[in-house]
Amino acid sequence: MWMDDRSAQAAMPEEAWTIPEVAVAVDLAILTVRSGALKVVLVERGIEPFAGMPALPGGFLAHEAEDVEAAAFRELTEETGLSPESLHLEQLRTYGAPDRDPRRRVITVCYLAFVPGLPSPTAGGDAADANWVPVDAVLRKRSRLAFDHKKILADAVERARSKLEYTTLAAAFCPPEFTVSDLRQVYEIVWGEELDPRNFHRKVTSVAGFLVPTGGRTSRGGRPAALFRRGPAEVLHPAILRTPSRTGRR
Amino acid sequence: MWMDDRSAQAAMPEEAWTIPEVAVAVDLAILTVRSGALKVVLVERGIEPFAGMPALPGGFLAHEAEDVEAAAFRELTEETGLSPESLHLEQLRTYGAPDRDPRRRVITVCYLAFVPGLPSPTAGGDAADANWVPVDAVLRKRSRLAFDHKKILADAVERARSKLEYTTLAAAFCPPEFTVSDLRQVYEIVWGEELDPRNFHRKVTSVAGFLVPTGGRTSRGGRPAALFRRGPAEVLHPAILRTPSRTGRR
DNA sequence: CACCGTTATCGTCGGTTTGACGCGAACAAC
DNA sequence: GTTGTTCGCGTCAAACCGACGATAACGGTG
Numbered sequence: 001m002w003m004d005d006r007s008a009q010a011a012m013p014e015e016a017w018t019i020p021e022v023a024v025a026v027d028l029a030i031l032t033v034r035s036g037a038l039k040v041v042l043v044e045r046g047i048e049p050f051a052g053m054p055a056l057p058g059g060f061l062a063h064e065a066e067d068v069e070a071a072a073f074r075e076l077t078e079e080t081g082l083s084p085e086s087l088h089l090e091q092l093r094t095y096g097a098p099d100r101d102p103r104r105r106v107i108t109v110c111y112l113a114f115v116p117g118l119p120s121p122t123a124g125g126d127a128a129d130a131n132w133v134p135v136d137a138v139l140r141k142r143s144r145l146a147f148d149h150k151k152i153l154a155d156a157v158e159r160a161r162s163k164l165e166y167t168t169l170a171a172a173f174c175p176p177e178f179t180v181s182d183l184r185q186v187y188e189i190v191w192g193e194e195l196d197p198r199n200f201h202r203k204v205t206s207v208a209g210f211l212v213p214t215g216g217r218t219s220r221g222g223r224p225a226a227l228f229r230r231g232p233a234e235v236l237h238p239a240i241l242r243t244p245s246r247t248g249r250r
Numbered sequence: 251m252w253m254d255d256r257s258a259q260a261a262m263p264e265e266a267w268t269i270p271e272v273a274v275a276v277d278l279a280i281l282t283v284r285s286g287a288l289k290v291v292l293v294e295r296g297i298e299p300f301a302g303m304p305a306l307p308g309g310f311l312a313h314e315a316e317d318v319e320a321a322a323f324r325e326l327t328e329e330t331g332l333s334p335e336s337l338h339l340e341q342l343r344t345y346g347a348p349d350r351d352p353r354r355r356v357i358t359v360c361y362l363a364f365v366p367g368l369p370s371p372t373a374g375g376d377a378a379d380a381n382w383v384p385v386d387a388v389l390r391k392r393s394r395l396a397f398d399h400k401k402i403l404a405d406a407v408e409r410a411r412s413k414l415e416y417t418t419l420a421a422a423f424c425p426p427e428f429t430v431s432d433l434r435q436v437y438e439i440v441w442g443e444e445l446d447p448r449n450f451h452r453k454v455t456s457v458a459g460f461l462v463p464t465g466g467r468t469s470r471g472g473r474p475a476a477l478f479r480r481g482p483a484e485v486l487h488p489a490i491l492r493t494p495s496r497t498g499r500r
Numbered sequence: 501c502a503c504c505g506t507t508a509t510c511g512t513c514g515g516t517t518t519g520a521c522g523c524g525a526a527c528a529a530c
Numbered sequence: 531g532t533t534g535t536t537c538g539c540g541t542c543a544a545a546c547c548g549a550c551g552a553t554a555a556c557g558g559t560g
Contacts, residue, residue: 020314021271024346024357064270064355068346094344094359096274096318105314107274109344109357181536199519201538206517222536223526238517431507449548451509456546472507473555488546 025108026072027058027149029092029156030080032118033173037134038160038190040153041079041118042145043127049102050146054138056153057121057130058108072111079130080118088169089113092156100148110152114160116173136192164190165239168210171230177214179225180204191242203240209233275358276322277308277399279342279406280330282368283423287384288410288440290403291329291368292395293377299352300396304388306403307371307380308358322361329380330371338419339363342406350398360402364410366423386442414440415489418460421480427464429475430454441492453490459483 030041042054057079061071072089089111096107121130135157137143138150145153164170170186171178184200204210209231217224280291292304307329311321322339339361346357371380385407387393388400395403414420420436421428434450454460459481466477 019273019310022274022314023269024272060269064272065348067348068357091343093341094318096359098315098317107318109346219527221528225537469556471557475508
């Protein structure tokens with residue numbers, strides 16, 4: 001407590017208790033849509049524990065005074081080379097099980113970055129490798145990640161999926177000019193679910209401020225499709241919900 | 251990082267850098283519905299900093315190995331005397347701004363407890379007082395809380411409000427047998443918004459598994475109302491949404 | 501008992517959103 | 531021209547919404 005802890009430390013001589021300090025880390029679930037798949041940046045650990053095993057990028061605070069979110073941005077920049085200006089970076093959750101690191105006590109504040117256009121990560125430091133990896137392969141039963149990173153990744157993916165329901169974020173994964181089909185593919189890739197092209201078209205075009213028609217058209221085999229640019233809206237009104245069977249909630 | 255941090259520490263001699271350690275606290279937004287109002291447990295700080303100022307209950311980890319969620323449960327039990335069996339306790343967010351505590355670096359993992367039937371808190375330790383306080387009074391412009399606790403409380407209240415939209419939690423704040431009006435009052439109190447009794451009645455009675463009629467009736471002035479028990483459902487299908495004007499989204 | 505105020509419950513109405521799906525338009529390839 | 535493909539419009543029934551009228555069933559008052 002801010003005040004002395006009156007019950008847990010009551011039996012202890014007062015001068016024996018000092019505020020415990022633990023190592024604080026940040027971990028990053030950096031997600032993107034690439035080559036038709038939802039992918040995450042994984043590094044291969046070069047040192048123990050879990051040497052050789054894939055893990056989420058992350059690290060300890062650089063110094064005692066570093067802001068946690070700043071540490072997340074710093075790690076993101078270091079791992080991906082991305083300049084963090086136009087970045088969706090949001091706190092996911094803090095994982096603090098006492099045994100999550102076999103060496104010592106570590107609690108990790110996890111952040112989710114779900115952004116397009118990131119470059120390929122470059123392995124460095126104690127990371128033997130760093131790559132974009134398809135999420136569905138990582139989340140399969142047999143696949144393993146270091147620490148509790150598989151659970152963290154699962155939480156991050158669920159958060160990313162639900163963000164598409166309520167925000168216009170999906171359009172950011174499309175080229176500057178894109179068709180409704182391009183946009184639909186982003187949804188299908190992230191949700192892992194096929195959507196009816198006609199109903200999807202009706203929904204996205206009826207949300208004010210989501211799509212701005214450019215007048216242009218593209219053709220890729222069938223009837224030419226109208227081109228759109230991203231509109232000013234950031235929230236979807238109404239939302240584009242997944243089928244309830246896939247989420248459990250709602 | 252799990253591996254050495256290759257850029258932030260690159261300029262430093264390798265042996266000069268050790269993993270920084272910070273104090274980790276938990277803070278609790280313990281919300282309930284009491285005497286017709288949404289209330290939160292606040293303590294009055296007995297020591298600096300912010301001595302004499304109201305604050306959320308919370309505290310540092312008892313020892314280096316204590317689980318974070320266990321620390322939250324421990325603090326909850328200490329402050330309220332509640333046995334934490336049937337408890338909704340969920341992680342809200344971690345607040346880690348470097349200057350949030352004027353004395354030293356502290357990051358705090360915040361939890362939300364939104365449960366009925368808690369006893370009155372008993373002040374102790376360095377807390378000069380502990381009480382249930384109406385949330386709306388605390389969130390007013392002129393009101394102040396220690397540290398960043400006002401922001402934390404605002405986040406907690408928003409979370410609690412949205413939980414009523416998607417879950418059957420509100421029924422837990424009603425007696426074992428209750429009327430639709432009892433349930434509606436919970437919604438109105440938490441949301442700070444009046445609801446149409448007729449539409450509310452239609453909605454809650456049409457959600458499968460939410461309410462189970464007991465056959466009994468109560469009378470409190472007007473026409474006797476049917477009595478219900480809580481049903482097995484935990485999620486609301488369809489959801490009972492607030493009017494969009496109050497939330498911004500949707 | 502008649503009446504009234506109050507609350508509960510049912511029902512109606514028009515509007516919106518939904519999923520399922522038919523259909524023709526507009527292209528490319530052959 | 532024919533075929534295959536994608537696109538985009540339209541239809542339909544079902545679900546759901548907010549607004550609100552109407553009635554039922556009390557307790558209280560005259």
